[in-house]
């Protein structure tokens with residue numbers, strides 16, 4: 001029997017994950033038999049988690065970050081809501097978020113039994129601040145905004161949303177799972193430095209070029225993360241704030257290694273190259289008459305007819321769509337101009353050949 005091989009990355013155009021940096025891969029291999037969930041026993045990886053946290057603080061503008069390396073953005077978002085709920089001690093809490101919020105919020109609301117109030121976005125796919133203000137009330141424990149939306153790469157008005165949250169007595173969470181490693185090189189106001197944001201999700205296993213699983217959850221205030229802690233009788237360490245128990249030392253070590261290697265210059269180079277790729281692809285699609293959404297971050301969405309979309313998938317392009325049907329191309333670090341040219345060339349062949357529908 002042939003050994004299974006993972007996919008090549010040449011034709012992967014819609015994933016939010018990427019090829020890990022060689023330093024991240026090496027660190028993952030060295031540390032895979034460790035458990036950062038038990039830091040008193042596995043002290044070396046626990047020290048690396050402190051390093052990772054401190055890099056994440058530098059990247060997001062927080063000088064004394066509290067938090068940990070999660071299994072991904074989903075766990076980080078669940079935990080941000082759980083922390084806000086525990087902190088507020090409300091027995092009928094709600095969370096207010098724009099419709100562009102990641103589907104992990106649906107899971108979080110379900111497992112935590114918290115009401116999720118979804119409000120509309122504006123014409124440019126950003127949270128509508130007035131709608132958020134209208135939706136919050138005295139039982140709102142958290143307002144969430146997205147810095148780099150999954151579908152269109154948009155950044156919500158974080159300072160304005162933070163003011164609305166705090167006026168309502170709620171905490172403010174920013175989901176920068178995907179955007180967190182490119183936003184430092186833009187003019188967007190998204191971080192702990194731009195507003196008194198309370199918590200943030202930022203995933204090293206996406207643009208951070210760490211191996212999966214490596215997400216990140218950061219808090220400004222220690223008392224909020226402390227509201228997550230439970231006692232841990234059988235471990236050497238006395239309490240635990242993470243959702244999972246045993247955790248991936250490979251993820252933690254690789255996150256620390258990737259950030260040591262790439263922050264800030266390596267990440268800046270990738271951002272500049274991929275933003276240029278996204279801008280180029282947007283122009284090329286528009287020149288062919290496609291309705292495309294201008295890329296604010298390295299992500300291009302465009303309306304492509306179903307027949308063409310399906311034919312591209314048949315040709316091996318790994319592509320997906322937004323809920324409203326647009327093709328989305330995510331310019332992750334592995335996406336090259338050459339591969340985008342090959343993609344457009346296949347699209348051109350489909351356009352000139354016999355139509356499928």
Ligand SMILES: *Cc1c(COP(=O)(O)O)cnc(C)c1O
Nearest residue numbers: 072073074102104150175177178
């Ligand atoms: C990817 C993503 C998530 C979920 O992260 P996982 O690591 O897949 O669990 C949450 N929010 C946003 C904005 C994302 O892009």
